[in-house]
Amino acid sequence: MTRLGEIIESNTNEFVTQCYDLYTSPPLGSIVKAGQLNPVFGIVSFAHTLGLDPTRRPLPRGKDLMDEAEIYLKNPQLNRLLTTEFRSIIVGHTYQGNIKTLLPPTPPKIHSFVTECTNEDIMQFSYDIGFLESIIYSNQPQSDDIVAAFIKYAYDAVNDNQFIKKASRKLALILKNDTRRLNSILRRLQL
Amino acid sequence: MVVETKDKSGLLQSRLNFVYEELLKFDYQKFIDKKSKLSNACPWPIPEFPETPANSIPVIRNPDNYIAIGVDGSHIDVNRHIPLKCFLINIGVAKLTYGNMSDAILSSSPTLYHGHSEIVIKDPNKSYRDVPLQGTLLGAFRTVKEIEELAHFMELNSDVPTIGLVDGTLVLLDVLRSHIPQFVVDHLLNDGFLTALSKIKDIKRESPTLLASYISLPSSKECINGANFYISDSIEDFHIDENVTYDILDRQLFSLILKDRERSELFSSSSPAVKSYYGIHHVMFFYVNTGDEIARVEIPHWIAENPSNIDLIHSLILDQCDKGPTYPTVLMEAHEQAVISSKDREYFLNMIETNLEYEDIAFYTSQKDRSKRLRWL
Numbered sequence: 243m244t245r246l247g248e249i250i251e252s253n254t255n256e257f258v259t260q261c262y263d264l265y266t267s268p269p270l271g272s273i274v275k276a277g278q279l280n281p282v283f284g285i286v287s288f289a290h291t292l293g294l295d296p297t298r299r300p301l302p303r304g305k306d307l308m309d310e311a312e313i314y315l316k317n318p319q320l321n322r323l324l325t326t327e328f329r330s331i332i333v334g335h336t337y338q339g340n341i342k343t344l345l346p347p348t349p350p351k352i353h354s355f356v357t358e359c360t361n362e363d364i365m366q367f368s369y370d371i372g373f374l375e376s377i378i379y380s381n382q383p384q385s386d387d388i389v390a391a392f393i394k395y396a397y398d399a400v401n402d403n404q405f406i407k408k409a410s411r412k413l414a415l416i417l418k419n420d421t422r423r424l425n426s427i428l429r430r431l432q433l
Numbered sequence: 434m435v436v437e438t439k440d441k442s443g444l445l446q447s448r449l450n451f452v453y454e455e456l457l458k459f460d461y462q463k464f465i466d467k468k469s470k471l472s473n474a475c476p477w478p479i480p481e482f483p484e485t486p487a488n489s490i491p492v493i494r495n496p497d498n499y500i501a502i503g504v505d506g507s508h509i510d511v512n513r514h515i516p517l518k519c520f521l522i523n524i525g526v527a528k529l530t531y532g533n534m535s536d537a538i539l540s541s542s543p544t545l546y547h548g549h550s551e552i553v554i555k556d557p558n559k560s561y562r563d564v565p566l567q568g569t570l571l572g573a574f575r576t577v578k579e580i581e582e583l584a585h586f587m588e589l590n591s592d593v594p595t596i597g598l599v600d601g602t603l604v605l606l607d608v609l610r611s612h613i614p615q616f617v618v619d620h621l622l623n624d625g626f627l628t629a630l631s632k633i634k635d636i637k638r639e640s641p642t643l644l645a646s647y648i649s650l651p652s653s654k655e656c657i658n659g660a661n662f663y664i665s666d667s668i669e670d671f672h673i674d675e676n677v678t679y680d681i682l683d684r685q686l687f688s689l690i691l692k693d694r695e696r697s698e699l700f701s702s703s704s705p706a707v708k709s710y711y712g713i714h715h716v717m718f719f720y721v722n723t724g725d726e727i728a729r730v731e732i733p734h735w736i737a738e739n740p741s742n743i744d745l746i747h748s749l750i751l752d753q754c755d756k757g758p759t760y761p762t763v764l765m766e767a768h769e770q771a772v773i774s775s776k777d778r779e780y781f782l783n784m785i786e787t788n789l790e791y792e793d794i795a796f797y798t799s800q801k802d803r804s805k806r807l808r809w810l
Contacts, residue, residue: 295769303756317756318529318537319766 243357249276252349256331257284259356264321265291267328271391273364274330277354280337282346283363284330285377287388291326298323330356331380331388333373341366343373364399371396371409375416378423386423389413390430406431445680452660452681453689456487464663471662478703479662480655489695495748498532498593503763504583505600505771506575509778511552511567514802516794517785519547520566522575524582525770527763532593541770542582556616564617569607576605577625583644584632592640596749597633599646600764603716603731609706622710630714634735643736645746647761651720651729655703656683683720684727691722696730696747699737721747725759 246268251258257276261267267289268274275281293300300320304313314320335346341363367373374389382388393409410428417424461484468479509521521543528538546552546566554570556562566574583597607613608621636642687697702708702716715734720727730750736742753761773781786796 298769301758315535316531317762318531318535319527319539319762320537322537322539323766 243275243360246274246356246358249350249352249354249356250327252352252354254332254345254347254349256287256329257282257350257354257356258327258329261326261328264324264326267326268358269391269395271388271393271395273333273359273367273392273395274356275359275363276330276350276356280335280346282332282336282350282354283334283341283359283367284332285388285392287329287331287377287382287384289326289328291324294323294325300324331377331382333376334367343367343370361399364396368396368400368405371412372416374413378416386427387430390427393431441680445685449681449685449689452657452664452686453487455664456660456686456690459484459486459663461485464659467663478655478705479659480703481701482656482659482663483698483700486656486660486698486700487690488698489691490698490744490747491692492694492696492751493744493748495745495752496532496594498534499530499749500591500593500595501527501529501531501598501749501753501761501763502583502586502595503527503529503598503600503761503765503767504579504586505764505767506579507771507773508571508575509773509781510571511565512782514799515782515785516789516797517547518549518552519545519785520552520571521545521773521781522578523771523773524575524578525767525772526582526586527766527770528586529763529766530593537766539766539770544578554617554620556614558616562614562616564614570613570617570621573605573607573621574625576601577621577629580626580629584629587633587642587644588636591638594641594643594745594749595638596643596645596746598750598753598761598763599644600768601646601648603646603714603733604702604704604707609704609710618710627711627714630733634713634733641739641742641745643742643746643749644733645736645750646731647750647764648729648731649760650726651682651684653683653729654681656700656720657681657686659700659703660686683729687720687722687727691720691727693722693724694751696721699743701734702731719743719747721750723751723754723759725754728754 245262246266247259247261249257250260259274259276268286270286270289272286274284274286276284303317304310307313307316332345334341334343336342371393374392377385377389393406396409397405410431413424413427417427459482461482464482471479504524504526506522506524508523511518511520523541523543526538526540526542530536553563553565564570580599583599587595587597605622605626608618630644633642633644691697697720699717699719702718707716711733713733713735716731717734717737718729718731720729730746732743732746736746750761753763756762757765789796
């Protein structure tokens with residue numbers, strides 16, 4: 243699977259990955275795998291691109307150009323001075339060869355390789371989406387978007403019309419006392 | 434001081450206009466004749482003037498595909514207040530490839546110099562004699578390391594025009610002062626700086642391999658001296674009014690001569706030391722109006738032998754300034770790679786202290802240094 247980058251910050255709840263290449267963060271809501279031995283799984287919850295040196299701010303460079311891509315061609319140093327990072331909420335780990343949708347006992351190591359997940363890995367997470375409850379109640383500002391994005395991402399991999407129905411029922415159970423929020427997530431799934 | 438400067442500004446401007454008008458009707462033969470009568474003892478170096486020194490030359494279109502390599506350096510000087518004598522040099526390089534194969538390499542190479550043999554220059558003929566590398570000499574040593582690193586990067590294969598850019602002058606002034614022993618000049622200039630220039634000169638490629646140094650806000654007066662000498666009735670004492678002429682800089686003159694994005698004709702450096710040491714690398718220079726400032730660009734003589742090289746350097750430097758913006762991008766990025774921040778300097782000192790203590794060597798400092806760090810009230 244495509245290697246995306248390496249972990250540069252880590253705890254038992256989440257990890258931050260610095261991408262090898264600029265603008266190559268995986269989509270919001272997708273699952274990534276960190277580490278080669280007993281890998282940890284995380285759902286991408288946030289991504290950003292910024293200058294490697296916090297004291298140097300980017301400035302507009304394309305005033306006289308027609309095409310945005312030209313800015314990077316004419317300023318090749320930008321690819322070395324900017325970096326893309328993404329944050330992943332940990333939703334599972336491998337224990338004795340099986341994926342457990344639980345937090346890992348220890349955080350993944352700094353510099354662990356972070357890769358895209360295989361379809362098989364995604365299928366494992368799609369059987370029971372109960373683990374999304376921790377994201378829903380995680381106080382993440384965009385947690386509804388992350389949950390909806392994951393369900394759509396998993397649906398693309400599972401390719402089963404029943405999956406959305408099953409997922410919606412599970413969400414209804416998790417959010418049985420908060421119909422406003424449930425509707426908010428379901429509305430996002432219709433897009 | 435400010436009032437005095439303001440009072441003088443009108444006088445300066447009228448003198449500047451006068452010099453400019455005289456250069457517009459420059460008589461090359463008169464200049465040559467007059468210069469031939471000038472004694473070598475003349476305290477003001479007079480550069481070689483071209484036939485039309487007030488000419489302003491437009492820029493050619495720069496190639497889409499080219500490589501710009503910038504180099505810059507930074508150092509931590511020997512600290513006499515600590516038990517270890519050592520210094521650190523960090524060389525930053527930015528190699529930017531433009532066009533189809535757009536790419537960037539940014540590199541930073543720090544080197545620690547320690548031990549007597551590394552921090553002095555020894556006289557090869559008198560083993561007891563050496564000169565410590567510190568202060569301005571360390572600055573010159575760093576410049577040598579910069580140009581050697583530039584030569585290394587420029588030797589790498591390329592099939593597109595390549596320009597190597599250095600920040601500051603190509604003239605190693607700190608080495609060419611009268612009190613510097615000959616073996617130091619030989620070590621730094623002949624065996625170091627000029628040898629590295631020769632390496633760049635000897636690079637064989639089908640596409641042009643160019644070298645130039647870029648001086649932002651230059652404070653040179655060589656052309657003004659030349660103009661004053663040309664205008665003056667006297668040969669030896671041509672400083673018409675010291676109060677005025679001492680304050681006029683070449684860049685002020687060329688701000689009248691050069692239109693936006695245009696460059697001056699090529700002048701030849703007049704420094705006697707350059708003439709005697711630089712040989713084929715004799716320093717030539719021109720001024721360029723980047724749109725934001727009048728900058729001075731210096732090149733070795735072998736670059737100037739092909740006039741198309743000068744046009745290409747002119748266009749590439751302007752392209753670099755456009756991308757900067759206002760200052761060549763490669764030099765800016767090389768500087769960013771080279772710079773040693775005050776935090777880095779503090780960390781370096783702490784590292785020495787920690788390592789000495791680890792080896793049970795007492796770390797001491799002078800009371801002066803201690804008082805500066807503690808700043809008691």
